[in-house]
Structure formats: C-alpha cells, structure tokens
Amino acid sequence: MDKQNSPQVTKRTTRASASTKPSKNTLPNQKKADHRPQSLLDNLVYGEQQAIISQDELISNFPGRKCQILELLRLFGPINSSLLPIFLYGGPSSGKTSIVLHIFKHLKRPFIYTSCRTCHNPRLLFESVLNQLLLHKKDSSNAYSSAKRCEKPADFVNMLRESLMEVVNSLRVNSRKSGLEESDEQGIGRMVYIIFDNMELVRDWDKDSVIISMLFKLYDILKMPEVGLIFISSNSPDTYHLNTGSVEPIPIHFPEYTEDDLYHIFLKTQRGPKLYSSFLDVVLKDSCKITRCIDELSTYFKLLFEKYCEPLSGIGRVPNQDLKSKLYMHLKPHVTPSLNEVFRVPSSPALELKENKEKVGKKRNMRSLGDGVVPDDIDFHMSVSAKYLLISTFLASRNPATLDAALFDSAGGGDNRKRRRKTSETSIQQKENAEQELLLKGPGTFPLERLLAIFQCITSVTDGVLEEEQQEVDVLGTEGGDNGLMSDVLLQLSTLSNANIIIKGGNCPLDGSSRYRSTVSEEMALKVARSVNFPLPKYLYRK
C-alpha cells in the first residue's frame, strides 16, 4: 500500500519543501498528517533547502583532496549505476566523512549514515540502519522505541533485505515516474547507499569480529545491485582481516595533508587572509613536524593567532615586511610553550580577579619572607595524615624496597652512609643505565604493608618534631589530635586513590595481594612535604 502511495505524496512534499522552508511550528502537524511517505526523500537525500553544489565547488572546498574526490565520483558513476563496496581510510580529521557527505550533497542521491561512535553496540547499529530505512523516528508517541527489535546479525541481514527491497521498489517507481515527466532533471535514482563511519570502533565491542566480517560481506549476502556500501575508518583495511573470499571493498586512502594543503585549508577558514597567511608562514612549518591533524592544529593556531594579533589594533590591516618581523619577534617566545598547552583552561572573570589579587598578595608575602622561603601553594585541601600518606606512597614508589631498612632505621633519620658507599662503588656507566631504567619503569608498585610500615616510620619520626614545633608556634597544644595520624590510614588511602593520586592494582584485600602505585610527580610530593615540614629529599634514593 505504501509503495503505491508514496510516489505522488513524496513528490508533492519535495516540491513544497524546496520552495518554502518548513518552519518549526508547522512541522509537527505536517508530520502527523502524512507520517511515513512524506519524508522518504527528505530523509534519505541531503537536506532539502541546501543548494546543490557543483563539482568545482566540491573540489575547491577540499584543497588537496582533488584526486580522492574524482576517484570517488568515478566509482559512484552516473545515476543508477551499481557500486562495489568502498573503503575509505586515513588519519583523523583528514576529510573522509565530510567529503563523502558533500559528494552526496552534490549527487543528491539517497543515503543512510550510521556512526559507530554514536551507535556504540551492535543492536544500536542495526536498529539505527533499519530505522532510517523504514523512516522511523523515535519520539514520545512511540515511547522512543525502535521500529524493529534486532540484536543478532542474522536477523539484521533478513530485516535489512526486506526493508531495502521496499525502499528500492519505491525508488524505482518514483524514478520511473519522474523519468517520464521530467526527463531533463536528474532524479534521485534507484540506488541506496549505506555509510558506516568510524569502523575502527566496531573492533572494540565486537571481540570475535563477527559483525565486522558480516558488514564487509554484506554486499555478497544481500546480492542487491541497488545497494552501495561505504565504509569509513581511520585504520587501513589490512587491520581488519578481510581475507574472507568475498568481494573486497575498494580501498581509497586519504593521506596526510601536505604543508601546502594545510596552508590552503587554514587560509580558507579565515576572514583576514593576508595577515593570516603571514602568520601561517611563521608557524606552519614547525608545527607540521609535530602533527598534521587539522583539529589539533586549529586549536593550537587559534591560541597563537590571538597572541600574534596582540600588537595590532585590527585584524584587517595588511602587514608589510617591517611589521611582519616585528610580529614575529613578538610571537617567537610563545611558539614552543604553547605546543604543550593545547588544553588551556581560562578562568571565569570573577575568579580571575580573585586569583590576580591573590597572586599580588603572594608576591608581596614572598618578598617580605625573603628568598629562602617558598610559599606552600597546594591549591587543594588535604588533611595532615593524607599528606603524610601521600609522601609515604611517593617514597614507596620511588625507593627500592631493599633500601627501606637502611632509610628507616631505628635512629629514624636518613642514614646516608650505606647509600654513599654503594654509589661510589658503581661505575658511571652503570649509574646512567640504571637511571634510564628507572625513567622507563616509572613509579614502582608496593604492597599495602610496606606502605603502612613507611607511613608509621615517617609519622613517628616527625611526630616529635611536629609537636615541638606546634608548642612553639601556638599555645594550643595538640591534645585531642595527636593520638594517631595512624588511626584511619585506610580511609585516607581510599581518599587518595579516589583522587587518582594512588593507583590500585589487584583486588583482594584479604590476601594483602593488592599492590599500589603512586602517580604523584616529584614536584608535587616535594610541595606537600614542605607544607608539613617533612625533609623528603633526605629520604629519596638517588643513584
């Protein structure tokens, strides 16, 4: 029934929508009036009010991608010609998805798009494809459910075939009619294309690669010449074990952009091209060595360009050679540091004000305190026992376990004698090797008991010091608080591991088999140690 109805209705609505943009208010009514057939073309063909773009426009939109676009267009061929599966691959943000979508905008043919990122499990992927084919929309009227429930690949193939037949038939009827009436105008053809984006993600949730092989074999399974399959992935086809004997998809590689391409791409997005091109001259060459990913570069350039324009009053000005070198001199100190600063966190205005004030205050304090004292600036609160625990985890991670006895002997202080002898015996070559090894290994792991032992040692050593000091500093004394920094260590331990300062591995607390690792940087540990007046450097084992 649908098949017979759809052509006429479809045509009516397409024309209507082409001439008048559907406003937000009228749309729901329209939807209700003719639910399914109305949106057949709208949905499968690219957005109706956007003008069709020409081939030249397409190519000029994507600098450096001319041959890929032409290749794709050649493969798509004229209207109604069948298509072997295509496999597009290339690094992130190299233009795969946008080029494919723009080609469909150019060709105006019906397609279905599913991203494996949004559809993060097989069921979602299957249902998303089917929903689009059946023109089903999840909304409150159908309790946000899918058109069909589909979980198994086998079901999917059957349902897909059914619904594809339906769509293809209606398209055929439609194209015959339109072919009769207006033979000059290009119709939307009889082909349906299915795009699977982000294919590399399927491997994460499809462990035995049943779905991947099914998707790649889909062309053979369906045996429908009217269906074109397009796979987009950031990995090359070699990583997918495609040797299944079926028709292999045609690979199209999107290589990394060259420096020249990047220059054109970035220039295209800017309003003040002259100034920007002089900016690109300065920075592009160096940054290309690091990354050619457009997304990364554009965030990076955005920051730098702001800096670059700082001495200028308006962007519109065209710089001469003199000004250029001046700007370059201004920018130069910022280039390398900002490479590390892709993730920059600006403060909210009120906070910024406060922080500046604090900074000024701090500076003043520093001056009054003299040079020797570095202010303790851990910017979050930790209780004293958490601080000690952090220090002991750091020690446990950094020092080899065999040296614990030497460091924490009964005298309690860092006894350096043994260490010194050891270092004097080892040759320089060995030392360097060991240093490199430590660097490669990163922080070591340690069992809970060792941590507790170290914790007990350093708290007992420093407790005396702490108390004396406190009695000096304030007359309050420490009664009521001194009985046990030890008392709830395990609680503090969980606090620290919640804050990602300690990483826990293994999960049998009864065995004592769980091992921990400290992820704190030395800088931070030293800061914390300073805030509780703990002589951390004395206890650190250095080769």
Add this chain to the structure above:
Amino acid sequence: MTPSATPDSPLPPSSPTANNENNLQPFFVLHKPIPKKSSRKAPQSAKTRRKIDLSTETHKFNKSEGVKQVEQIVDDHLYQQLRVEAFDIIWSKIEITIKEVLRGININVFNEIHQWVRKSFAAIRSTAGTLNSAQLTCPYPLTIDIDCKKIFTGLVFTKNVEFVDDLLTFNDLSLHLKSQGCHVVNLSSLDFSAKSGISACIWSLLRQFVMVDPDVADITILASWYNEPDNFNNPLVVIIDDMERCNGSVLSEFILMLSEWVIKLPVILVMGVATTIDAPRILLPARALHYLEPCKFALGSPAERLDAIVEAVILGTNFGFDIGYKVAVFLRNYFLRQDGTVTSFIKTVKIACAKHFVKEPLSFLCRGLLDEDCHDFLLQKCVLLPESMREYAFSLPSCEGLDKTTPLTGESLASGISEIVKLKKNWSSVFMCLYEAAKFQKKQVVDVLCEALDPDAYRTRGSLQRRVGEVIAKSHSVDPYSATKGSFIFQVIRKVRDLPMKQLCQLLQVWEKHSEEIAELHEKVKELQSLLKSEEENNGGQADVAVLSKRLATRSYMNIQRDKGKVYDKAALLLESMIRDYLKPIECVPFHEIICFKDVDILQSALVGDPRRMIQVDLLKSHKVLLCSCCTKGGNVLLPSMHDTSIMYTLAQEHGDLINLHDWFKNFKSTIVRPCTNAKGKMRSPSSKKRKHSIEPEDLTDALVQARFCRAVIELQITGLLKMPNKRRPDYVQRVAFGL
C-alpha cells in the same frame, strides 16, 4: 568516607539519641558496644580495668552522694523526654543555620556558572545557525568543523581531596540551575565505570532527562526529546560530580560522542575537579581534550567554609549550646589532621550536641535560651526543679568559686544561667572585634577561637597584661609584647599598631557595628573614630600646606606621626581592654556545664576510630568486652574458657614477625587442654556463653583442636592481622599488625 552502618545499633537501646538520630550510627560502628549507659568513658575503658559493679564507676565529681543523684536524674524519664525535645529544637535550629551559611557561600559561584552556561548556550546556538527539526535529528554530522564540535566544559575546583562535601554542593548547583530553567543531569563516577562502559552514562542521561528507561542506550532518543518544543530553548547541563574517579576511557568516549552531537544537542558539561588543573590532562587522552572548551570555577575552600560555619553557629546567634576549650581544639585538630571535610565537622558538632543533652541532666533548660526573654522561662523552670536537681546544680564544679552566701534557690540558678547568656553575647561581639583585627593577619577563626576559649590562657593573659601595663608605664621603647610570643591574641593586638590608616578605618567601622550591644564599648569606638577622622582632616589640610612650605611640612609630618601613634595606641588599648573585660571564656563562669559541652573523650572515641588498634586491644583483652564471669578473674593468665582467637592472638605476641605454625599450635593446644587444677574452671565453662558445645577438656580430640586452631587462624587472617604462609616459608605465618 564514613564507615558504612551496620544493622545493629551500637548505642545502648535505652539512649534516646539512638532512637531519634539514626544518622549518628556510623561513627560508633568502629567501637565495641558499651554495655551500660552510664559508663561512657570509652577510650580509657580500653586500658583501665572496668569493674562490673556500676556504683564504683569513677565519675567526674567524686562526691559519693552526687554520683547516685546524677544517676537518678539522668534516668528520670520525664526529664529525659524534656532533654530530647530540647535537643530536637536546638539541633534543628543549628542545622538550618548551617545550611543557609553553606548556601550563602556557594551562591556567587552558582550564579557565575549559570551566566557562563547561558553564554555558552548562546555561543553554540550562534555557531549552529538556524536548524530545522529534520536536521536536528538527522543521524549524520552537519558540519565537521572543529569549532562546532567543542563542548563547553566548566571545571569546578572543589579544593578538597575528599569529595563528600561536594556531593551536596553539586546537588545544590543542579537545583539552582534547574530553577533557572536549564535541563540538568547529575552524573557521578559510578556512571563512568569500565565495567558497564558508555551505556551506563547514556542510560543515566536518558533516565534523568527524558524520564524513560529504554532498552538501548541511544543518544538519538535524547535528540528527539530535545527537539520537542517545550525542551528546545534551554541548554542541557550535565554535571559530573567527581571527575577524577571516573574511568578515563569511558569519559573520553562519552566526550567524543557528545562532540558529534553538540550542535544538535547543546550539552554543557560541568565537572568537579578535586585536585589540580592537571587532572583532566592526566585522565583524558588528547583526542578527547581537543573537544573541550574549558572554563575554570572555584568553590570556597573547606577552611573558608569551616570559618563561616563556626562564625554562624558558635559565635552567631545563641543556640543554647556551647563547646568548651578542649572540644574546640579537638574539632580543629580533627579537621586539620584527619578528615578535613565540613560534613564530618558538622557531624561532630551534632554528636557533641546529642551527647550533651543525653548526659547533662539540666540541659533541658537550654531550650529556654533560644527566646529573647529567657529569664522568665528559666525562673519558671528552676523554681519547679526538685530538690535533688537543684542540689546537683549547685554542686557543679564551676560553682566552687561562687559566693558562699548565695542562696541555693531556683531563682539564683536562673539568674546564674541568664548571666551566662548575657556574658556569652558580649563575648561573641568582642570576639568578632578581635577576629576582624585578626583577619588582617590572615588568621583563621578556629585558631583564634581556640585561644579565646582557653581558660588557662585567660588567666595567664590577665597576669601578663598587668605586667605589660607596668612595662609600658616605665618605658615606651621596649616592645612590651615580646614576652607573649606565640599567643594569637597578643599578636593581633600588636598588629593593630602597624595597620595602615585605611585598614584601621575599616576596622573601626566593623567594630562599631559589632559593639552596638555593649554601650560602653560603642562609645569608645565612636570616640576613636571621630579622633581618626579629625586626624585625617588635619592630614589633608596640612598636606596642602606642605606644598607651600617644605620646612613646615617636615615639622607637621612629625606631628602627624606622633598623633597617628596616639590613635594606634588607643585602638590597641581599646582592643586590649575589650579582651580583658569581656573575653572571659565560658568555662570560667558558674553553671556553664549546663550549656557547655566539655567532654572531649566522648568525641574522640566516636570519631577517631582507630579500628586496627581497637581490634588488637579487644583481642588481647576479650574478657573486658565480653564481661563473662569465667575469664575475668584470670587477669592476664590464659584460660581455656577464653575465645580461641583471643588465645591465639595473645600467644602470637610472644613471637616476632614470623610465627612458627607448629610452635603456635602446640602452645594453643596446651592452653586449651590444660588440665584444670581448680574445679571452678570446670564448673564455669559449661555456663560460658561463648562456646555452644561445651566440651570437657579431657574429651578434646586432636582433630577438634586442629579445627579450632584453623578457624582461629582464618579469623585472624580476615581481621587483617596475619598473612598466610607463602611458598618460601611454608611453616610460618607473618604478622601484619601496625599501630600498636
């Protein structure tokens, strides 16, 4: 962070707090049950030998008559009821105040976040342009430009490694944003676990936004929901309480997915960060970080919050409940050293409050102190007190210094209590003056408070000031306060002299406000202010002159300096006299026990759990906990009637870190199969409650002994005191005990 509650209430069931305050339970869980209500000195009880006979229990005041009286009074049902009511009223008032204070602290940040949310929403909308509904729900990405994929992310720095306080804060934030019309979801780290992957957080989103529970976690549902006209014009705010605890890969996957949709679904993230600004960089991979457009916000630090609460609760309005010096010090130290969350601080105050009302027989009188005209209420109540109660009141330790001629009547009791109230009021206003001055030195309220509450410090201060006065009278050149190093209060007084003019003006203004209640002080402050003003005017006038004549100016400058010195001296003297006259700690006042909680031991045992230590202590002295008749007589000698695990652990004390299993077993066997020399032991063991199958020692077979041995070893392992033998030393177990 609080240990989870266990079903059995560790509080004695007869205690009223157990019934009406279930929230207190977790704090008591770590301790052994206290068998009898009146013996509550828990920490000592671990070490001191406790007699079962209650009448000989050592009590705070050693009057043998008084003890029994107190027991009676405490148990009196009617008064118990009254005390519980008083607690309810007073605590609810305190709680409301605390909540208001906390909300007040956060409101600025909340407003800021809201403004930023609106701004970001407008930015998203402007990049998106006008989209129709078909485009908004279409499955393919509309644009690929990086700018259109950025998710606005507010990083809210909570400034505390503990996240407990912030749960409440983020709830408040979500309520605040909701009231402004945003769609808000609260996600926690539990939604971002590696186990359930990305589905869990999307489900959670759908459940809270769309209010449906679909069988697949599909974000397109959200898109079509958002597309409905009712929902369309407001931003979607997703609050993640504790970013650090989330699984990095799941969170980054979530961000990547949202970034594909952000044009169609204007999602704005708000993430709580406990540690440093590096946290997101450590947690998330670079490809996810690219899509964040961060902005930084900061909540008040826990210390600030604590100050605000202390200001409101302990210094602000009179709630009829007060804390003594030692309790204040304990609270401060506990906050700094152990816990550092405002939540637990509030809990501690609550415990103190509850305990006070349970323990103090006359505490029901506190209820009257909430009203303005408390004297009438007190008079009415005090006159009606039974004789025993009145006697008790006058036998309180603080009444020793009371005038002997004072009649022991209800009237004098009532006037004594209302005197406390009056004193306390003055005390708070003077303390606020002191604190305002201390603010210039960046001192914290709690620190100053602790000193101001210390009765010893008060006494030494009195004598010191006298001496200082003499020193000043003799010579001006010597710094008179050098002797008082270490005292905050003297530091503050000294500092007042060094304040710049502008700050002194500010200070005096605040003082004027605070001293309104005390007429005498108020006048003095006004006087100082006018003096300062005239000084300033002089200053201005002479500055003009200074331009005209240099010589004159130098002279006038010297004059100014001298005058200025006078004003500062006067200000410092005023502060000094204020402190001397009004800053009398509450513990120096008669009858203060009625409204002031001083028993720090209770708090200590309730909060500093020290579970590892307690387990060991209890194991070594199990008979003190079990209070059975069979083992108590033995002292430190091991008896076969004792619990197996306890015997084992006591035996283990004789070994070092490594315990030879065979020796241990032999010792154990010889202990429990010891031929009973005295008939008593035999007689009692059947009546022992601990062992269900009472077996005569002679009947013990080797197998049974072995079984009991194994069970005890396993129990010790489960309590975390032992490590099982490893391959290297198969016949040794290792002790892993710390903290004793």
